[in-house]
Amino acid sequence: MAKVLIIGAGGVGNVVAHKCAMVPEVFEEITLASRTVSKCEAIAAEVKKRTGRDIATHQVDADNVPELVALINNVKPDLVINVALPYQDLPIMDACLETKVHYLDTANYEPKDEAKFEYSWQWAYQDKFKEAGITAILGCGFDPGVTGVYTSYAAKHHFDEIHYLDIVDCNAGDHGKAFATNFNPEINIREITQKGKYWEDGKWVEIDAMSIHKPIDYPNIGERESYLLYHEELESLVKNYPTIKRARFWMTFGQEYIKHLTVLQNVGMTSIEPIKFQGQDIVPLEFLKALLPEPSSLGENYVGETSIGCQIKGIKDGKEKTYYVWNNCKHQHAWDEVGGQGVAYTTGVPAMLGAKMFLEGKWDNGAGVFNVEQFNPDPFMEEIGKYGLPWEETENVEFPHEY
Structure with missing residues (x-):
């Protein structure tokens, strides 16, 4: 207790x-x-x-x-x-x-x-x-968080060496708003408007924001246009799994979202540099945040689902192998259970479970600072389904995704 x-x-x-x-x-x-x-x-x-x-x-x-x-x-x-x-x-x-x-x-x-x-x-x-x-x-949310546990689980049970990792994140939900973000607008917009970045051949490759994209087929959803972004778990995963030759993160965005974001960028509303307005310093992005819907208010009318997973290619017993592990989460399920939307749910459930793992002594690496993939993935994977985020896996992956 x-x-x-x-x-x-x-x-x-x-x-x-x-x-x-x-x-x-x-x-x-x-x-x-x-x-x-x-x-x-x-x-x-x-x-x-x-x-x-x-x-x-x-x-x-x-x-x-x-x-x-x-x-x-x-x-x-x-x-x-x-x-x-x-x-x-x-x-x-x-x-x-x-x-x-x-x-x-x-x-x-x-x-x-x-x-x-x-x-x-x-x-x-x-x-x-x-x-x-x-x-x-x-980083004990979903991405980062569960994606690290998925990778750790794959490394432990399915691979001798991981060579290629693609984290794929789709939100196929519809909240009925013209433009809204699924978590803190300030953080969300800062994240996707910065330069993209991925790991390849021992170094980081930087790209213009949203400049690389392709359709990816998501379970139970179908093809969605997916954009290559930088996401923080890539940094810890390539450090903790040094056999990785390439690691990338893909996220879906609808055309309406891209259109609104482009206009807001073009008029300077996504800037984090303070400007003078009627004698006061204001940060445009902070002002924009105040105008946008509160993410926690989106849940009631949110329909559709998310799909987040890891597509991995590597070596097992001297042979090349592919593997895909993922979760799909319905927004309506999150609303019915906790009065929230799916993106918050997929972050909050792993935080609770990581806390539970630690407090029960199932995640005990001693004192220090750790990313989730450094802990034993098995007890987490055994329990995450019963708390609302069941996972599926397959070894038949169309991989790697090229561009």
């Missing part, structure tokens, strides 16, 4: 709170904290209605280390689950270090003034966490 402190009350925080409440044998006490306590209270009311369980709520500024330390000392959790903004990873890690409390997140750190996703800042905490005797689990 354990206490957890969840920081962040957006769409993912809602899912994590619900899913933790549904596993009382592990999560005995749950506290949800955010800058806006009314959001926490709304989630707590929904959790009470759906599960009958009470969760505590608190206000906290996740950029403020002393505030975070005071909250952690007050709650005394066994683990902090960080589903706040990527900008806030380091302050929360600092607070965990000061209080000697274990840490888990779903997305890597990004400095607010630069659209640069990488693990270097968090990996630099390795010695500090080791000396403090605590564990940090990085």
